[in-house]
Amino acid sequence: MLQQLTERVFVATGGTNTGVILSDDGRVVLIDTGLNDTHARKVLRIVRDDLGTEIRAILTTHGHADHFGANAFVVKRTNASVHAPDVDEMVLRHPLMQAVMLFGGADPVDTLRTRFLLAEDGPVDGLLEPGNQVLEGVELDIVSLAGHSMNQMGIVIDGIFFCADVVFPDATLEKYRIPYLYGLTEHLDALDFSLSVACRQVVPGHGPVEEGIAGSVERNRAVIDRTITALLSILDTPKSTDQICVDLFTVLNVPVGDDGGYFLLRPTVAAYLSHLQRVNQVCTDIANKGVVWRRT
Numbered sequence: 001m002l003q004q005l006t007e008r009v010f011v012a013t014g015g016t017n018t019g020v021i022l023s024d025d026g027r028v029v030l031i032d033t034g035l036n037d038t039h040a041r042k043v044l045r046i047v048r049d050d051l052g053t054e055i056r057a058i059l060t061t062h063g064h065a066d067h068f069g070a071n072a073f074v075v076k077r078t079n080a081s082v083h084a085p086d087v088d089e090m091v092l093r094h095p096l097m098q099a100v101m102l103f104g105g106a107d108p109v110d111t112l113r114t115r116f117l118l119a120e121d122g123p124v125d126g127l128l129e130p131g132n133q134v135l136e137g138v139e140l141d142i143v144s145l146a147g148h149s150m151n152q153m154g155i156v157i158d159g160i161f162f163c164a165d166v167v168f169p170d171a172t173l174e175k176y177r178i179p180y181l182y183g184l185t186e187h188l189d190a191l192d193f194s195l196s197v198a199c200r201q202v203v204p205g206h207g208p209v210e211e212g213i214a215g216s217v218e219r220n221r222a223v224i225d226r227t228i229t230a231l232l233s234i235l236d237t238p239k240s241t242d243q244i245c246v247d248l249f250t251v252l253n254v255p256v257g258d259d260g261g262y263f264l265l266r267p268t269v270a271a272y273l274s275h276l277q278r279v280n281q282v283c284t285d286i287a288n289k290g291v292v293w294r295r296t
């Protein structure tokens with residue numbers, strides 16, 4: 001489970017990958033704690049038994065429960081300090097906000113209050129800001145990868161690029177068909193930017209460690225292009241957001257298991273629509289007291 005990448009950089013692989021970094025005082029800084037206590041317990045055991053040290057701090061790349069879900073568990077047992085990006089950090093302190101945002105800002109339905117979306121709340125001690133810096137005894141470069149979340153950050157240490165969810169592995173693209181996005185305009189920039197990050201190896205939030213990010217960026221972009229093409233063809237006639245969702249999920253064979261699954265996907269479709277409106281490919285009309293989208 002523990003893979004060593006450089007003298008001081010390790011990754012504890014799992015459903016969500018956890019970076020394990022040796023700091024200048026011999027203690028460890030974690031990058032993302034993962035979804036739950038089961039994963040965090042394994043990471044704690046590795047740090048104590050295999051590396052013979054303690055956890056000093058947690059760096060959280062973004063405010064999604066599968067990345068910070070075990071923060072509270074780790075903090076209780078180690079008193080580690082927590083750093084997270086501005087805006088996203090609010091979700092660490094108030095995890096319900098993730099479901100609230102997915103549900104359009106309203107009191108979310110119970111099917112969005114799952115363990116996958118609703119983590120235990122935990123503290124935030126400092127903000128992750130872009131730039132080259134020494135943080136918790138580790139020299140690192142923090143880069144903005146906003147788009148997948150409002151303010152997602154990537155972290156580069158010793159030529160290892162922890163790129164969070166700017167890309168998803170093939171298995172995820174294949175299974176979910178339209179990966180979650182907060183904003184497509186910024187996400188496209190983040191994908192381009194990722195190609196310019198000098199690194200020897202890439203540790204994505206999910207999936208195997210890669211030698212470079214180019215192949216993964218290309219496959220993730222292909223999924224976006226496929227989604228845009230399908231959306232534009234659906235919008236040959238004006239449609240409401242919900243009708244667009246139904247048509248798009250049908251055309252792209254997107255699995256929708258329950259209402260929670262639908263509400264999780266709907267904001268991503270809205271992110272595509274606001275981007276396409278920004279680049280003047282679609283626009284809105286008011287029809288029969290509702291908003292419909294159409295091609296320009």
Ligand SMILES: [Zn+2]
Binds near residue numbers: 062064067148165
């Ligand atoms: Zn995420």
